[in-house]
Amino acid sequence: TNDQLAHWDRESFFHPSTHLSQFARGEAPQRIITGGEGVFITDRDGNRLLDGFAGLYCVNAGYGRRQITDAIAKQAHELAYYHSYAGHGTEASITLSKMVMDRAPEGMARVYFGLGGSDANETNIKLVWYYNNIRGLPQKKKIISRWRGYHGSGLVSGSLTGLELFHKKFDLPLSQVVHTEAPFYYRRPDPAMTEADFTAWLLAKLEETIAREGADTIAAFIGEPVLGTGGIVPPPVGYWQGVQEILKRHDILLIVDEVITGFGRLGTMFGSQHYGLQPDLITIAKGLTSAYAPLSGSIVGTKMWDVLCQGTDENGVFGHGWTYSAHPIGAAAGVANLKLIDELGLVENAGKVGAYLRRAMTDAVGDHPNVGEIRGEGMLCAVELTSDRATRASFDPMGSVAPKVAGEMLKRGVIARAMPQADMLGFAPPLCLTTDEADQIARVTGEALRATLG
Numbered sequence: 050t051n052d053q054l055a056h057w058d059r060e061s062f063f064h065p066s067t068h069l070s071q072f073a074r075g076e077a078p079q080r081i082i083t084g085g086e087g088v089f090i091t092d093r094d095g096n097r098l099l100d101g102f103a104g105l106y107c108v109n110a111g112y113g114r115r116q117i118t119d120a121i122a123k124q125a126h127e128l129a130y131y132h133s134y135a136g137h138g139t140e141a142s143i144t145l146s147k148m149v150m151d152r153a154p155e156g157m158a159r160v161y162f163g164l165g166g167s168d169a170n171e172t173n174i175k176l177v178w179y180y181n182n183i184r185g186l187p188q189k190k191k192i193i194s195r196w197r198g199y200h201g202s203g204l205v206s207g208s209l210t211g212l213e214l215f216h217k218k219f220d221l222p223l224s225q226v227v228h229t230e231a232p233f234y235y236r237r238p239d240p241a242m243t244e245a246d247f248t249a250w251l252l253a254k255l256e257e258t259i260a261r262e263g264a265d266t267i268a269a270f271i272g273e274p275v276l277g278t279g280g281i282v283p284p285p286v287g288y289w290q291g292v293q294e295i296l297k298r299h300d301i302l303l304i305v306d307e308v309i310t311g312f313g314r315l316g317t318m319f320g321s322q323h324y325g326l327q328p329d330l331i332t333i334a335k336g337l338t339s340a341y342a343p344l345s346g347s348i349v350g351t352k353m354w355d356v357l358c359q360g361t362d363e364n365g366v367f368g369h370g371w372t373y374s375a376h377p378i379g380a381a382a383g384v385a386n387l388k389l390i391d392e393l394g395l396v397e398n399a400g401k402v403g404a405y406l407r408r409a410m411t412d413a414v415g416d417h418p419n420v421g422e423i424r425g426e427g428m429l430c431a432v433e434l435t436s437d438r439a440t441r442a443s444f445d446p447m448g449s450v451a452p453k454v455a456g457e458m459l460k461r462g463v464i465a466r467a468m469p470q471a472d473m474l475g476f477a478p479p480l481c482l483t484t485d486e487a488d489q490i491a492r493v494t495g496e497a498l499r500a501t502l503g
């Protein structure tokens with residue numbers, strides 16, 4: 050019964066990303082989800098909700114896809130597990146590696162599979178360190194990341210993350226990680242700056258950081274093509290071109306974290322293709338399997354691969370591996386998912402319907418006095434809330450309003466994400482969203498905003 054589940058939950062379940070006082074108060078679970086189809090999920094109380102966030106930006110193909118669940122079942126019956134160490138593979142893991150590399154941007158050589166985005170970023174940093182040790186540059190180890198970046202919750206990946214919540218009380222970030230400014234035009238230091246001025250300012254800050262730390266101590270720069278959890282923020286004009294030019298000049302590798310943007314979300318297979326990026330490493334997870342099973346990957350560029358594999362005896366084994374690396378069930382889910390994304394034209398749909406969603410959102414709430422900005426790219430949209438449009442001031446306390454608006458939306462059958470430590474509503478629906486469903490999200494956002502703020 051629901052009561053029994055609520056009791057067991059209260060007694061046993063340490064939910065992630067949940068205020069600890071809720072456990073202390075013995076609060077019942079928020080919602081028990083039982084099913085899903087397309088962009089909708091259902092709960093045990095019989096509610097049907099439009100999931101405007103695709104779980105956590107991950108159910109790209111939509112819920113209830115039989116092609117994927119059948120492939121998982123078939124794999125589970127035939128061979129639920131074998132490892133991928135020492136050259137072992139399965140049909141599914143080998144096929145998926147081929148499919149990933151066929152879709153990857155130019156210049157990439159191999160894919161190393163993991164479980165989730167955080168562990169893929171741990172792998173990436175170890176690859177970078179290993180690579181520089183092989184090159185005889187053991188002092189070149191620091192990683193530059195951005196404030197507001199999100200790269201995971203592990204010790205290294207949580208250090209790369211540029212959000213205070215993920216550092217506070219953990220003694221993070223680790224000393225090898227240095228943060229630089231977030232490319233967030235709405236929050237530029239001087240409102241008079243044009244977008245081009247702001248880009249120039251960001252690039253100057255990056256140059257300053259490199260000069261201060263010393264280029265010979267910096268191994269890599271990591272960034273999401275569009276900042277995700279830090280606020281769904283597309284970069285200002287010329288940003289990525291400028292960053293890449295600086296990195297090349299200083300022999301600093303580029304790690305592109307495509308955990309959100311990989312496999313279609315920006316209307317291109319990878320965000321790297323959208324912004325003309327030439328990564329040395331790419332992080333993939335979420336959309337790789339549309340979250341039907343946990344699987345991630347680190348796609349290694351040719352430049353690094355050639356060094357890792359030269360003088361093989363001397364370089365030895367890359368001493369890093371997960372029991373579940375390339376897990377057959379995850380791999381089978383990935384193969385079926387990538388086929389489905391192609392068959393349904395979801396990459397193209399993400400570009401088209403994503404742009405439609407932002408237009409519909411602008412029509413619905415663009416004039417509201419507490420809406421500062423509506424932004425996004427592909428199937429990503431953020432509504433930035435402010436207590437004062439002219440000064441762009443935050444609400445007091447910051448982050449107090451968006452959860453209320455999201456709560457009002459939930460009552461009206463739409464899930465939006467109140468972004469952490471901000472007054473922003475985030476939308477990242479499944480890539481199969483239709484224009485009617487986009488209209489529903491926009492209409493409900495308007496109703497909820499008026500119900501909360503007038």
Ligand code: PLP
Pocket residue numbers: 105164165166167168170199200201202273277278306307308309332334335
């Ligand atoms: N990188 C990015 C860009 C992410 O958005 C996330 C998760 O949201 C991660 C890494 C971490 O992935 P995971 O939660 O699967 O460990």
